[in-house]
Amino acid sequence: MSSRAPGRSVTVEAPPNIALVKYWGVRDPALALPYNSSLSVTLDRLRSRTTVRFDPALTEDRVVLNGEAARGGPRDGVVRFLDRVRGLAGLEARASVVSANNFPTASGLASSASGFAALASAASGAAGLALSPRGLSQLARFGSGSASRSIFGGFVEWRAGHRPDGRDCYARPLAGPRHWPPLVDLVVLVRGAPVKEVRSQDAMQRSVATSPFYAERQRALPGRLARIRTAIAHRDADRLFPLVMEECDSFRQVCETTDPELDYLTDTSRTVLDAVVALNRARGRPVAAYTHDAGAHVHVFTLDRHLAAVRRCVAEIDGVERTMVVRPGPGARPIPRAPTGRAGRRRRAAARVRSRRSAG
Numbered sequence: 094m095s096s097r098a099p100g101r102s103v104t105v106e107a108p109p110n111i112a113l114v115k116y117w118g119v120r121d122p123a124l125a126l127p128y129n130s131s132l133s134v135t136l137d138r139l140r141s142r143t144t145v146r147f148d149p150a151l152t153e154d155r156v157v158l159n160g161e162a163a164r165g166g167p168r169d170g171v172v173r174f175l176d177r178v179r180g181l182a183g184l185e186a187r188a189s190v191v192s193a194n195n196f197p198t199a200s201g202l203a204s205s206a207s208g209f210a211a212l213a214s215a216a217s218g219a220a221g222l223a224l225s226p227r228g229l230s231q232l233a234r235f236g237s238g239s240a241s242r243s244i245f246g247g248f249v250e251w252r253a254g255h256r257p258d259g260r261d262c263y264a265r266p267l268a269g270p271r272h273w274p275p276l277v278d279l280v281v282l283v284r285g286a287p288v289k290e291v292r293s294q295d296a297m298q299r300s301v302a303t304s305p306f307y308a309e310r311q312r313a314l315p316g317r318l319a320r321i322r323t324a325i326a327h328r329d330a331d332r333l334f335p336l337v338m339e340e341c342d343s344f345r346q347v348c349e350t351t352d353p354e355l356d357y358l359t360d361t362s363r364t365v366l367d368a369v370v371a372l373n374r375a376r377g378r379p380v381a382a383y384t385h386d387a388g389a390h391v392h393v394f395t396l397d398r399h400l401a402a403v404r405r406c407v408a409e410i411d412g413v414e415r416t417m418v419v420r421p422g423p424g425a426r427p428i429p430r431a432p433t434g435r436a437g438r439r440r441r442a443a444a445r446v447r448s449r450r451s452a453g
């Protein structure tokens with residue numbers, strides 16, 4: 094961008110994801126390389142929408158998150174990320190970044206994953222970098238590790254790789270969003286979920302250094318990940334659900350034995366986990382699986398035919414604010430710019446007529 098004219102503006106929407114195999118521990122902080130591979134489901138309905146434009150007239154990066162000028166840690170994270178994009182593209186210009194979520198930020202619903210996946214795609218596009226989806230996943234992890242997986246839809250694995258230079262560390266899709274239509278995620282939002290005090294990136298390094306169960310977890314992970322991958326490929330809920338809970342329990346054990354302890358759940362979250370165990374026992378087979386990330390809300394996976402029963406059993410628990418049904422959805426995608434000029438005006442007028450007709 095040699096002229097003083099602003100560059101093109103690029104808008105991208107990206108979803109959060111929920112990990113079935115958790116990323117927890119960084120082997121190389123400078124390259125953001127994890128100790129272990131992880132696997133997640135990209136969620137529909139929820140999204141971050143981010144618009145980026147590099148503008149040589151700006152004297153500093155302008156960052157607006159959910160309608161307000163960002164400050165402190167959240168702003169610093171975005172600026173650091175933009176610096177990386179500028180470095181890759183050989184750009185000097187500062188940027189304007191406007192981002193909003195259609196779900197509560199810092200609610201424990203992985204807004205950093207959707208936020209940085211959207212920022213990676215929008216900022217690299219606005220900077221003129223034509224990155225492949227794999228390249229985008231490699232860029233996004235510098236904002237937030239889990240963001241690397243939100244580039245893709247459906248069922249996604251983030252491979253830790255072995256190389257010190259990180260070239261074999263990237264996310265890849267295992268199966269698309271329509272792979273297993275009856276699989277649903279009942280998100281159970283609990284009241285009074287505490288706001289995260291320690292960033293996951295820092296908390297996980299505390300676990301690496303202090304949890305006596307960290308090494309044991311690392312040894313068990315490759316086998317568990319392979320079994321989860323196979324259960325997903327065969328759409329085998331009887332195998333998948335117990336493995337998902339085993340993995341979640343292992344993650345929680347590591348958190349609870351970290352010094353100082355990392356306790357993400359509330360009493361209500363724990364009651365939800367117990368209710369899922371009790372339901373499976375009563376049915377004599379695994380009809381549901383709980384999991385949670387570094388937050389108090391619980392995701393309960395089940396199949397459509399058990400959804401009503403699962404919902405009944407968790408919705409009545411004291412302290413559950415509400416439940417939300419989400420499904421595997423698409424990954425990050427660019428939003429075409431609204432057309433301008435005469436064609437745009439005509440299209441917008443036609444849309445107004447259509448919406449008046451459907452309202453009347």
Ligand code: DP6
Nearest residue numbers: 112116205237238239293294386387
């Ligand atoms: C428990 O590094 O993605 O959700 O602190 O928000 O950047 P931030 O978190 P991130 O850690 C994610 C940890 C996890 C497990 C997972 O999503 O794999």
